[in-house]
Amino acid sequence: xxxxxxxxxxxxxxxxxxxxxxxxxxxxATAAGFLLWEGICRVFAVPGYLVPAPSQIWTETIEIGPxxxxxxxxxxRTVMLGFVVSILISLPxxxxxxxxxxxxxxxxxxxxxTQSIPKVALAPIxxxxxxxxxxxxxxITVLVAFFPLVISSATGxxxxxxxxxxxxxxxxxxxxxxxxRIRLPYAIPYIFAGLKVAISLAVVGAVVxxxxxxxxxxxxLIATSTAxxxxxxxxxxLIILSVMGVVLFQIVVVIERVFFPWSSGNTPVTQ
Amino acid sequence: xxxMISIKxxxxxFDSRDGDRIVALQDVSLDIAANQFITLVGPSGCxxxxxxxxxxxxxxxxxxxxxxxxxxxxxxxxxxxxxxQAPTLLPWASVMDNVLFPLRMMHRIDSTSAxxxxxxLKLVGLSGFEGxxxxxxxxxxxxxxxxxxxxxxxxxxxxxxxPFGALDAxxxxxxxxxxxxxxxxxPKTVLFVTHSISEAVVLADRVVVMSxxxxxIAEIIDVRTPRxxxxxxxxxxxxxxxxxxxxxxxFGQRNVSAGRAAA
Numbered sequence: 001x002x003x004x005x006x007x008x009x010x011x012x013x014x015x016x017x018x019x020x021x022x023x024x025x026x027x028x029a030t031a032a033g034f035l036l037w038e039g040i041c042r043v044f045a046v047p048g049y050l051v052p053a054p055s056q057i058w059t060e061t062i063e064i065g066p067x068x069x070x071x072x073x074x075x076x077r078t079v080m081l082g083f084v085v086s087i088l089i090s091l092p093x094x095x096x097x098x099x100x101x102x103x104x105x106x107x108x109x110x111x112x113x114t115q116s117i118p119k120v121a122l123a124p125i126x127x128x129x130x131x132x133x134x135x136x137x138x139x140i141t142v143l144v145a146f147f148p149l150v151i152s153s154a155t156g157x158x159x160x161x162x163x164x165x166x167x168x169x170x171x172x173x174x175x176x177x178x179x180x181r182i183r184l185p186y187a188i189p190y191i192f193a194g195l196k197v198a199i200s201l202a203v204v205g206a207v208v209x210x211x212x213x214x215x216x217x218x219x220x221l222i223a224t225s226t227a228x229x230x231x232x233x234x235x236x237x238l239i240i241l242s243v244m245g246v247v248l249f250q251i252v253v254v255i256e257r258v259f260f261p262w263s264s265g266n267t268p269v270t271q
Numbered sequence: 272x273x274x275m276i277s278i279k280x281x282x283x284x285f286d287s288r289d290g291d292r293i294v295a296l297q298d299v300s301l302d303i304a305a306n307q308f309i310t311l312v313g314p315s316g317c318x319x320x321x322x323x324x325x326x327x328x329x330x331x332x333x334x335x336x337x338x339x340x341x342x343x344x345x346x347x348x349x350x351x352x353x354x355x356q357a358p359t360l361l362p363w364a365s366v367m368d369n370v371l372f373p374l375r376m377m378h379r380i381d382s383t384s385a386x387x388x389x390x391x392l393k394l395v396g397l398s399g400f401e402g403x404x405x406x407x408x409x410x411x412x413x414x415x416x417x418x419x420x421x422x423x424x425x426x427x428x429x430x431x432x433x434p435f436g437a438l439d440a441x442x443x444x445x446x447x448x449x450x451x452x453x454x455x456x457x458p459k460t461v462l463f464v465t466h467s468i469s470e471a472v473v474l475a476d477r478v479v480v481m482s483x484x485x486x487x488i489a490e491i492i493d494v495r496t497p498r499x500x501x502x503x504x505x506x507x508x509x510x511x512x513x514x515x516x517x518x519x520x521x522f523g524q525r526n527v528s529a530g531r532a533a534a
Contacts, residue, residue: 163355166329170347171376181376185363262363262404 052232061236068233072240074216078134078206079199079248082141086198090146091191094153095179115147119205123212137209137217144205149194156190157183189263192256199252203245274302275460276326276428281335283321294485295321298335301479301488305427306458310471311479314521318486319464323430326462327351339428349377352421352459356433358413360405360420366392367401370419379424391419394453411442418450422457431463435470444502447473451500468521472513473500480520489520 034054040046041053048056061068093111097104119140126136160183168178210219218237225233256263283296296318303309311319324330325337328347337344352373360369370388374380392398395415405413414434421429434450435443447470454461465471471478475494482489496509504510 161357161359163357163359164361166324166327166355167353167359167373168376169329170327170351170353171373172347172349173376177376181372182361185361188363260363262406 049229049231052235057232057235057239060230060232061240064233068221068236068240071216071218071221071237072244074214074220075203075206075210075218075241076244078137078141078209078217079202079244081134081138082145082205083199083202083248085138085142086146086149086202087195089142090149090153090194090198093146093150094157094187097150097154098157098183111147111150114143117143119144119208120212123209127213132213136213137206140209140212141202141205144208145198145202148197148201149191152190152194152197153187156187159190160186188256188260192252192260192263195252195256196249199248200245203241203248207241275305275307276301276303276337276339276462277341278302278322278326278337279335281322281325281332281337283318283325283330284333296325296332297485297487299486299488300335301491303460303462305460307476308454308461308463308474309477309479310463310465310475311481312465312468312471312517312521313481313486313489314483315466316486317481317483319481320432321486322481323432323462323464326428327353327430349424350426351428351430352424352426354414354417354421354429354431354434356436358405358410358417360413360416362405364405365401366397366403366405366408366416369405369416370423372420373424377424384423387425388419388423391422392416394456395419395449409442410438411446414438414446415449418453422453427459429459429461431461433464433466436466443467443470448501450474451498455499468514468517469502469505471517472496472510473502473504478513478517480517482520490516492516 038054041051041056046053052060093107097107122143123136123140126139130136130139157179164182164186165178168182173181206217207219207222210217211223214220218241221237222234225231225237278299278301281296281299282294285293285295287293299318299322301309311322313319321330325332326339326344328344328351331345339348360366361372364372367385367388368375370391371380371384374384389398389401392401395418397412397415397419400408400412405416408416414437418434421431435446438446451474461474463471463474465474472494478492478494480489480492481487492513494509494513496504496507496513500510505514
């Protein structure tokens with residue numbers, strides 16, 4: 001996915017040309033890529049049902065713009081629901097996992113087990129069990145997205161220097177304030193690392209779920225349009241999906257930078 | 272001399288992961304008077320830090336007893352301040368909030384807390400840095416903040432576990448003098464763990480020399496060099512005698528003479 005291509009943004013504000021390198025160059029490169037694509041399609045007269053040219057993708061997608069928008073919103077809804085539920089599950093789970101070795105040994109096998117099940121295989125079964133509605137799609141999205149978030153949050157909660165835990169004990173602080181005032185803030189950079197992976201995976205999960213069971217959504221749109229050889233429309237949906245992934249990823253990056261400036265660009269919290 | 276901290280026949284055994292029993296401390300006895308400055312010096316693995324943590328109440332002795340003012344230490348006691356080798360400041364909190372942190376954890380924050388913290392920061396020469404983030408401070412400055420954090424709840428005992436071990440040699444000397452000045456202004460019973468013999472001697476009323484495997488006290492040396500002291504007094508005869516004796520205890524006679532020849 002293009003998510004990996006997020007440029008490293010820190011420490012660049014000092015240079016006057018920072019904006020140029022951060023925004024203009026990637027945009028120009030993308031534009032150049034599309035131009036090249038368009039050129040190749042025209043020069044070699046590649047048939048539209050194999051690889052459509054960007055112009056063709058654009059016209060055929062815009063043609064049914066409101067419908068495509070509706071599908072995009074349906075997918076976005078599944079992605080966001082799945083993402084939020086992932087957070088609500090992962091953070092308490094990470095706290096539980098780090099609370100005691102006994103709990104960790106009990107829960108880890110189940111966690112690994114959920115990850116070893118192929119989600120594509122699980123999806124039709126979930127539809128039978130849960131019905132043909134939003135629920136199985138959100139469940140699939142969560143199953144795809146939550147694991148890295150649990151693991152990185154748990155790692156973060158354990159990353160606190162042992163001296164600070166001793167200091168907390170020396171202050172006779174409760175486990176709760178140790179968690180709230182020391183462990184959780186220390187885990188913030190790790191939690192955000194997990195959130196960045198989770199939001200990208202949530203898009204993947206939502207589409208997987210839509211392939212199996214949906215009457216709306218970009219995954220549904222791709223499945224139906226390819227069935228009717230409307231390849232340009234499928235490509236349009238694909239591009240919207242990747243843009244959605246990048247934008248959601250960048251929103252997480254911005255949230256980290258605005259609310260936790262000490263965390264972003266400070267990758268490992270060390271002295 | 273009435274002992275403030277009394278350690279009687281303390282032994283501490285750790286079970287290592289492969290099932291071995293490691294005797295970190297064996298039959299250690301030590302009495303420390305109020306407002307005395309004690310340094311613990313010795314090679315790695317001699318149980319200095321273990322002894323410090325027993326006094327802090329963070330770990331319990333396997334046998335024997337440590338007590339403060341006649342009360343056995345069974346859990347951490349709020350009137351003890353601790354400074355570690357790394358400053359371990361909270362990266363998200365300002366210098367001021369870092370100093371106030373123990374009070375916050377103890378739910379003892381009140382209207383006078385900020386003034387106390389500001390006075391401490393002034394004492395260590397960090398006035399005007401209250402709003403800064405730890406990231407903006409040098410290693411020495413961060414350790415000063417950590418010292419303020421250890422003093423903010425006005426402890427009567429200050430435990431320091433190699434507090435200057437991570438600093439460069441120049442900053443280290445400066446901080447040692449700084450600590451003597453702070454201790455002069457706010458007398459406390461100090462237990463200071465170090466690897467540096469000259470640091471141990473320049474600071475201490477009594478140097479506790481420890482030896483490893485099993486960790487025990489080799490000898491306790493009274494340093495009679497008058498105060499105020501500085502590293503200039505290193506040439507002083509009492510200072511020299513104490514240093515030599517500690518070297519002998521730690522390295523044995525032969526290495527000491529070799530060291531002298533090299534120097």
